[in-house]
Amino acid sequence: MKILFVYPPSSYLNHSMFKHFTYFAETIDLVSKKYSHISVLDCAVEMKNRNQIYEQFRNADRLILLIEPYNIRQSLELMEIYKFMTKTGRTIVYGTAAALVPNYLSMRPEVDFVIANGNFAEAILHVLDSGRLPVTPQDKIINIEVEHHTWGCSLDTNAPLDLYKYWGNGMFEFTVQVGCPFHCSFCSEKILFPTGKGAVFAQRPVEEIISMLKRIRASYSSVYFSATTFTYDREWVKKLCKRIIEEDCIVPWRSDTRVDCLDEELLLLMKKAGLCQLSLGIETFEDGLLKRVNKHQTMDRIMETIHLCKETGVNVKALLILGLPGQTSEEVLRTQELVEKLEIPYRWKEYSPISELHRKDVRKEDVTEELDSFSRNTFLANSIEGISTEKYMQLLFPEGYVR
Structure with a gap:
């Protein structure tokens, strides 16, 4: 299974790389311990042309987006394009916005799964492992509870750490x-x-x-x-x-x-x-x-x-x-x-x-x-x-x- 993690673009770059290092790269690390074919596309720190984005979309079986309140609009647009390009690909969204408005996102046709709490990696792995398809909007909402939190390490990923270092001073x-x-x-x-x-x-x-x-x-x-x-x-x-x-x-x-x-x-x-x-x-x-x-x-x-x-x-x-x-x-x-x-x-x-x-x-x-x-x-x-x-x-x- 080929997985593409995407950090959607926003109107301007945040002064902090906090969520790039943590919500994004640390989650990628934990998922990559089980799934090896993972690509990363961080549109918030690196400009990509349309062909580059579309090429990565075409090669992805699963599109996983970090979705925040300020990039929901851009995230939905990207998923709509992805769904148009592939009939079998599935989308998974996680992040603050996914936890804040899971019902709203579950009603969107371009969204297949919504991770509705902060146990990002555990819930994403649950979806990837199960291989099931949602039948109703409520089926799309995934809540995974864990007794012991697992910790990721962004240093062990293919996230663009050099850009995070640059923009994060x-x-x-x-x-x-x-x-x-x-x-x-x-x-x-x-x-x-x-x-x-x-x-x-x-x-x-x-x-x-x-x-x-x-x-x-x-x-x-x-x-x-x-x-x-x-x-x-x-x-x-x-x-x-x-x-x-x-x-x-x-x-x-x-x-x-x-x-x-x-x-x-x-x-x-x-x-x-x-x-x-x-x-x-x-x-x-x-x-x-x-x-x-x-x-x-x-x-x-x-x-x-x-x-x-x-x-x-x-x-x-x-x-x-x-x-x-x-x-x-x-x-x-x-x-x-x-x-x-x-x-x-x-x-x-x-x-x-x-x-x-x-x-x-x-x-x-x-x-x-x-x-x-x-x-x-x-x-x-x-x-x-x-x-x-x-x-x-x-x-x-x-x-x-x-x-």
């Missing part, structure tokens, strides 16, 4: 955690790894991480540990940092966490093990707004943790969300003023109504309009009374906004 990214023990309403992780019989929070074994660091330290300038809350399990973090120091495989690295999962001992140990930046999921400094989105932390705790990071010499970055449900212009401007006074790097990101989108799909309502809003040709432009479009764009792009 020399940073290597790999998954060290999946799932999340928290319940923030704006996050997709609980949809990818819902509570059930399978594992909902897992961490890559420490020795696997050490092995990866030894392989990449000579080729990459830095590392991003992809984690939902890197410091949630402090004993795992301590073990990892101590092993990095013992094995002398220190590479500048960064990750993400919450302000209520840090202490002085952990910060000092991580810094000694090569931590160069820790991104904090702050979202907003408004206690009422944090409570509404199930982010159970307070402004006092946020300020306390930021000051602790400064005292220990750990570089931090504040991750903020613009357009949270009910967010007012006063709340936005107060948060902006506070983060500027703290003199730390920060980044505003648009709120994405993924939970609302998923609930609507569960009810089998039409989600076409909502999906169109995720297109990267436009911005979601969440309406905040008192914040002009110009101000909104200046917040999102403080250095690159041109009137």
